[in-house]
Amino acid sequence: xxxxxxxxxxxxxxxxxxxxxxxxxxxxxxxxxxxxxxxxxxxxxxxxxxxxxxxxxxxxxxxxxxxxxxxxxxxxxxxxxxxxxxxxxxxxxxxxxxxxxxxxxxxxxxxxxxxxxxxxxxxxxxxxxxxxxxxxxxxxxxxxxxxxxxxxxxxxxxxxxxxxxxxxxxxxxxxxx
Amino acid sequence: xxxxxxxxxxxxxxxxxxxxxxxxxxxxxxxxxxxxxxxxxxxxxxxxxxxxxxxxxxxxxxxxxxxxxxxxxxxxxxxxxxxxxxxxxxxxxxxxxxxxxxxxxxxxxxxxxxxxxxxxxxxxxxxxxxxxxxxxxx
Numbered sequence: 001x002x003x004x005x006x007x008x009x010x011x012x013x014x015x016x017x018x019x020x021x022x023x024x025x026x027x028x029x030x031x032x033x034x035x036x037x038x039x040x041x042x043x044x045x046x047x048x049x050x051x052x053x054x055x056x057x058x059x060x061x062x063x064x065x066x067x068x069x070x071x072x073x074x075x076x077x078x079x080x081x082x083x084x085x086x087x088x089x090x091x092x093x094x095x096x097x098x099x100x101x102x103x104x105x106x107x108x109x110x111x112x113x114x115x116x117x118x119x120x121x122x123x124x125x126x127x128x129x130x131x132x133x134x135x136x137x138x139x140x141x142x143x144x145x146x147x148x149x150x151x152x153x154x155x156x157x158x159x160x161x162x163x164x165x166x167x168x169x170x171x172x173x174x175x176x177x
Numbered sequence: 178x179x180x181x182x183x184x185x186x187x188x189x190x191x192x193x194x195x196x197x198x199x200x201x202x203x204x205x206x207x208x209x210x211x212x213x214x215x216x217x218x219x220x221x222x223x224x225x226x227x228x229x230x231x232x233x234x235x236x237x238x239x240x241x242x243x244x245x246x247x248x249x250x251x252x253x254x255x256x257x258x259x260x261x262x263x264x265x266x267x268x269x270x271x272x273x274x275x276x277x278x279x280x281x282x283x284x285x286x287x288x289x290x291x292x293x294x295x296x297x298x299x300x301x302x303x304x305x306x307x308x309x310x311x312x313x314x315x
Binding site for chain 2: 019043045092119120121133161
C-alpha cells in the first residue's frame with residue numbers, strides 16, 4: 001500500500017487535479033508565510049541583472065528589483081531543482097535532446113531548433129514584462145484573486161498561444177499533430 | 178535567509194508539481210492550444226479554484242499572515258500596452274511550448290532546447306528594459 005502510494009507521487013505522472021491542487025495551494029501559502037504573490041517572470045529581471053551587472057538600462061527595475069539576489073532567484077532555482085528531482089525519480093534520461101513531437105516531426109537541424117526556441121523565449125520574456133506577469137502571476141494568482149485585468153490578459157495569452165501553435169502545426173508539422 | 182530558503186522550498190514543490198503533472202511537456206502545452214488534449218487546461222482551472230478557496234480561507238482568518246502582518250495582495254493593473262504584451266507572450270507560449278515557470282522545470286528535467294527558451298526569456302526581459310528607457314509607460 002505504501003509502496004503504491006509513493007509510486008503514484010514520485011514515479012507515475014500525476015492526474016490533473018493533483019497538479020492543480022499543489023500549484024493552487026501555493027497562492028495562499030506564499031501570502032501566508034511570505035506575504036508575496038505567486039509569480040515567476042519578474043525574476044527574469046533579476047537574472048538579467050545578475051548576467052549584465054553594470055547595465056544602466058536595467059536600472060528601471062530598481063524599484064522592483066532593489067536586491068539583485070532577491071527571493072525570486074531562489075524561487076527560480078527551486079523550480080529547476082524540482083524538475084530535476086521529478087525527472088530523476090521518474091526514471092527519465094539525464095539529457096533529453098528532443099522537445100516533444102515538434103523537433104521530431106519538423107526535423108530541423110539543431111541550430112534552427114535553437115533559434116526557434118530562443119525566439120519563442122524572447123517573446124515570452126518581452127511579453128510577460130509588458131503584460132505585467134505570466135501564467136503563474138496573472139492566470140493562476142490573478143484569477144484566483146478575481147482580478148479582471150488578469151482574466152483579460154489570460155484570454156489574450158491563450159488566444160496568442162492557440163494562434164501560434166496552429167500556425168506552427170500547419171507550417172512546420174504537416175498539419176497532422 | 179530563512180525567507181529565501183523557505184521560498185526555495187516552495188519553488189522546489191512548484192517545479193516538482195509542474196513536472197509530475199506534465200506541464201513541462203511540450204506536447205501537452207501544444208495540444209492544449211491545438212485543441213486535442215486539455216489536461217493542462219484542467220490543471221490551470223483546478224489551480225485557480227484551489228487558489229481562490231485558499232484565499233477565501235485566508236480572508237476568513239482576517240487576511241493576516243502567520244506572523245500577524247496584513248496581507249498585501251498584488252493587483253496587476255492594465256497599462257496602455259498590456260494587451261499587446263499579452264498577445265506577444267501568448268505567441269511565445271505557443272511556439273516554445275513553455276512559459277516562464279515550466280521552462281525552469283524543463284531545464285531541470287534535462288531538456289536541451291529549454292536552455293534556449295530560457296536564455297531567450299532573459300534576453301526578452303533585457304529588450305523590455307531597453308525599450309522602457311524611451312517608452313516609460315511600457
